Amino acid sequence: MQALVIVAHGSHLNPDSSTPTYRHADTVCETDAFDEVVTGFWKEQPHFREVLRTVESDEVYVVPLFVSEGYFTEEVIPRELRVDDDVGLDDPNPGWEPRSGTPDDVDKTVHYCGPVGTHDAMSDVIVQRAESVTGDADLSDGVGLAVVGHGTERNENSAKAIEYHADRISERGEFDEVEALFMDEEPEVDDVTDFFSSPDIVVVPLFIADGYHTQEDIPEDMGLTDDYRTGWETPATVDGHRIWYSGAVGTEDLMADVILERAAEAGADIGDAVETVRDLTGGTKPLADD
Structure with a gap:
């Protein structure tokens, strides 16, 4: 038997923080690729430390629903799962290699996968998110794309996933212009219209769930809007540009595809589950296959 465990941050303050995690787990369940699909959280129940005890399968694939490599994916999660030997990598990019271990207190082989946010398939999800918010499957004429991350000068890895996906999408010619922008470092999303000549700009935040940053700050x-509580129009006109704001990319249904891809890299037998998810979610053709 094989189980999939999707681990995410969760929140004590925002009840909607875990909603995308549950929804993606439900989508994976529909594929019948795993005997069990469960979720675990840092700030909600079941906690990272207990989640392995909630499954019966002897092969467990753990996929972190996080944007980038960093403190949680390289230290906290492997420590709490008791598979923390040699998990971290020096090169935080989609080349992350899965690690396997057998915690002393559970009779299971645990395969620890890389975070979803650095996988190549996340580029597809970003494009799908842009198409979803505009209702247009052809965004190559007069449309720019801003991929937005949190960013922080304290951790250079925070920006790498954002820049990586922006570069991949730009190379494909999916949009007239593609830029990586940030909340807490340069170039900043506050000045989004300064970076585009395209009349239309789609802004996709590379966040897992909607919350304070995606629904208030950005x-x-x-x-x-002058006050997030009054809402905003989509699209909204700012400095002569039409801004299409999508909200967190992690709420896009196609995220289930990336979760499956990460598990498959670690050796999970997923059959045709990826194709099933793309049929269920209307997903686009993978960029890597072009």
Whole structure:
């Protein structure tokens, strides 16, 4: 038997933080690729430390629903799962190699996978998110894309996933222009219109769930609204550009595809589950296959 465990941060303050995690788990369940699909959290129940005891399967694939490599994916999660030997990598990019271990207190082989945010398939999800918010499957004419991350000068890895996906999508010619922008480092999303000549700009935040940053900070910073509590129009006109703001990319249904891809890299037998997810979610053709 094989089980999939999707681990995410969760929140004591925002009840919607875990909603995408549950929804993606439900989507994976529909594929019948795993005997069990469960979720675990840092700030909700079941906790990272207990989640392995909630499954019966002897082969467990753990996929972190996080944007980038860093403190949680390289230290906290492997420590709490008791598979922390030689888990971290020096090169935080989609080349992350899965690690396997057998915790002393559970009779299971645990395969620890890389985070979803650095996988190549996340580029597809970003494009799908842009198409979802605009309702247009052809965004190559007069449309720019801003991939937005949190960013921080304290951790250079925070920006790498954002820049990686922006570069991949740019190389494909999916949009007239593609830029990686950030909340807490340069170039900043506050000045989004300064970086584009395209009349239309789709802004996709590379966040797992909607919360304070995606629903309050970013809309106000971009000038979509003076007060997030009053909402904003989509699209909204700012400095002569139409801004299409999508909200967190992690809420896109195609995220289930990336979760499956990460598990498959670690050796999970997923059959045709990826194709099933793309049929269920209307997913685009993988960029890597072009």
